[in-house]
Amino acid sequence: MPTGNQHSAINITAAAIGASLAAYYGHTEAGIYGAVGLIGSDLFLSPDLDGYASNAKRRWRKVGLHWIWFWYESFAHRSPLTHWPVLADMIRTAYLVLVVAILLFIGHTLYSGAPVAARFVYGVGVQAYGFVLAYPMPFLCAFLGQCAATGLHGAADWITGEGEKRED
Numbered sequence: 001m002p003t004g005n006q007h008s009a010i011n012i013t014a015a016a017i018g019a020s021l022a023a024y025y026g027h028t029e030a031g032i033y034g035a036v037g038l039i040g041s042d043l044f045l046s047p048d049l050d051g052y053a054s055n056a057k058r059r060w061r062k063v064g065l066h067w068i069w070f071w072y073e074s075f076a077h078r079s080p081l082t083h084w085p086v087l088a089d090m091i092r093t094a095y096l097v098l099v100v101a102i103l104l105f106i107g108h109t110l111y112s113g114a115p116v117a118a119r120f121v122y123g124v125g126v127q128a129y130g131f132v133l134a135y136p137m138p139f140l141c142a143f144l145g146q147c148a149a150t151g152l153h154g155a156a157d158w159i160t161g162e163g164e165k166r167e168d
Contacts, residue, residue, distance in 0.1 A: 002156045004048070004055035010156055011042040011149050018148070033138045037145025045092050045146060047153050050075050050082040068099045078157065085151040089143065101125065 002010070015035035022031025048054035049072050060066040072095075075082050082088050101121055108117035132139050 001160055004046075007046070007048075007153055007156060008042050008055070010152050011038055014148065014152055015039050015145070018145075030137060030141045033141035034145035034148070037142030038149045039145075040142070041089070041146035041149035045089075045096070045149075047078075047083045047088055047150050049073075049092070050077050050079070068096075083150065083154050083157075085147045085154065089146045089150055093143065093146070 015038040018038070019028075019031035019035040022028060022034065042056075044056055044059055046054055046056035049056050049060075049069050051057070052073065057066055057069065060069060072082065072092075080087060081091060101124075104124060105117050105121045108120045111117075112120075
């Protein structure tokens with residue numbers, strides 16, 4: 001099974017190649033967003049968040065937020081919910097957005113009370129949704145980069161013959 005550092009080397013290489021090809025074909029901006037999504041996914045949203053000792057989990061631990069992924073460890077390692085491209089990426093992204101909304105709500109509640117906090121979080125959500133609709137390319141390219149990172153992760157596990165094993 002590839003180590004976390006080997007997965008990172010694969011993703012960084014793929015990001016560099018993808019961004020270079022995109023720039024060559026005149027899509028520099030899309031290539032940069034995709035590379036950022038690919039590397040960001042490798043650093044913080046790895047499929048291996050379902051394991052305690054993953055590099056991504058260590059990075060979350062350094063900023064004191066590793067606890068937000070507690071539920072993710074309940075999935076079997078390499079289950080479709082954690083390792084399938086697109087499906088697992090949608091789950092991780094949606095969950096991260098939900099956690100940010102909850103943390104915003106809690107923080108604003110402590111500052112100004114629950115009714116005001118609810119309006120604030122709703123307002124932030126509406127603004128963010130409008131921003132994503134107005135500028136979809138950066139978010140779509142970054143999400144596709146995240147999906148590519150998950151696909152490369154699964155391919156590396158499969159090529160080494162470890163993709164079928166399930167470690168709980």
